[in-house]
Amino acid sequence: MVILFHPAARAAGNAAAVLATLREALPGDRAALAVMAAAAFAQGPAALMPARLRARADAGRFAALFAAHGPLLLAEAEGRPLGCILAEPAQPGEPARITGLWVAPGAAGQGIGSALLAAMERHLAAAGAESLRVRVPSGHLRALGLFRRRGYAMQAAGQRTEPVLQVPLPHTVLAKPLAGATAGGALPCAAA
Numbered sequence: 001m002v003i004l005f006h007p008a009a010r011a012a013g014n015a016a017a018v019l020a021t022l023r024e025a026l027p028g029d030r031a032a033l034a035v036m037a038a039a040a041f042a043q044g045p046a047a048l049m050p051a052r053l054r055a056r057a058d059a060g061r062f063a064a065l066f067a068a069h070g071p072l073l074l075a076e077a078e079g080r081p082l083g084c085i086l087a088e089p090a091q092p093g094e095p096a097r098i099t100g101l102w103v104a105p106g107a108a109g110q111g112i113g114s115a116l117l118a119a120m121e122r123h124l125a126a127a128g129a130e131s132l133r134v135r136v137p138s139g140h141l142r143a144l145g146l147f148r149r150r151g152y153a154m155q156a157a158g159q160r161t162e163p164v165l166q167v168p169l170p171h172t173v174l175a176k177p178l179a180g181a182t183a184g185g186a187l188p189c190a191a192a
Contacts, residue, residue, distance in 0.1 A: 020082055020112060022119045025072040029081070033074060034062035036081045040102035041164060044140055053167060061164050069099050073119055075112050082107040085116040089127060095175060096129035099163050101143070113146050125178040132178055135160050138170040152176045 025033060038059045066072055066086060075082040083103035090096040098120065103112045124132060136143045138157060152174035160171035 020075045020077050020115065022073060022075050022115060025066075025074045025084060029074060030063060030066045030072070031059075033072070033081050033084045034059040034066060036104050037062040037066075037084060037100070037102040039105055040083070040108075043105045043108075044102075044143065057164055065099070065164060071120070071123060073116055073123065075116055082110075083112040083116050085120045087120055087124060087132075089124065090129035090131075095131040095133045096124040096127075096178075098132060098134035101134075101146075108142075114150065117146070117150055121176075121178055129178055131175055133173060133175045135171040135173050137162070138172050144172060144174075147174045147176075150176070 038057060038061075041057050041062075042054065069086050069088055071089070072084060072086045074084040081104060083101070085101045086099040088097040088099055098117075101113055101116060103116075121132060132152075133155070134147055134152065136147060138144075153176065154172060155175045156173040158171070159168040160173070161167065162169045162171070
């Protein structure tokens, strides 16, 4: 169980806590996560895309993405998904890669993205990854800010294939070394 607070609300003295559970997604979770991720995508990166592309970013595309990659971690409260993060494990000599991080539109700004990112970093480090890379749509300032606050540094910028729609779009590539990378290990994402 993780207790999350919106930083601005906490600073103003009226922080309402969100109790969330972080765990590895099960096959039965994927349909609800695909719907949630499509809604998050529509309010985030899709706003930077032409309308003809936005219409293609439906739950079916996310379901296919989730089935083809892993690990997939989720944050949930009272049985409903608040967010999820998908990664590709490190290959020999290569960094692990974040495929995507999505937070439900009504749950944005409460620390869920940061908690999911920290959990995935621990998970991948325990599996032996020494570093982690992520591609962020170049105009998605909220996502870029999250990764910068979490210690990611810019590595490159340019056209990259967007993983949901499989079209080239301007992206910024950021990377971070993972401290404490060890071989093997279980999902160390439940925090108190």
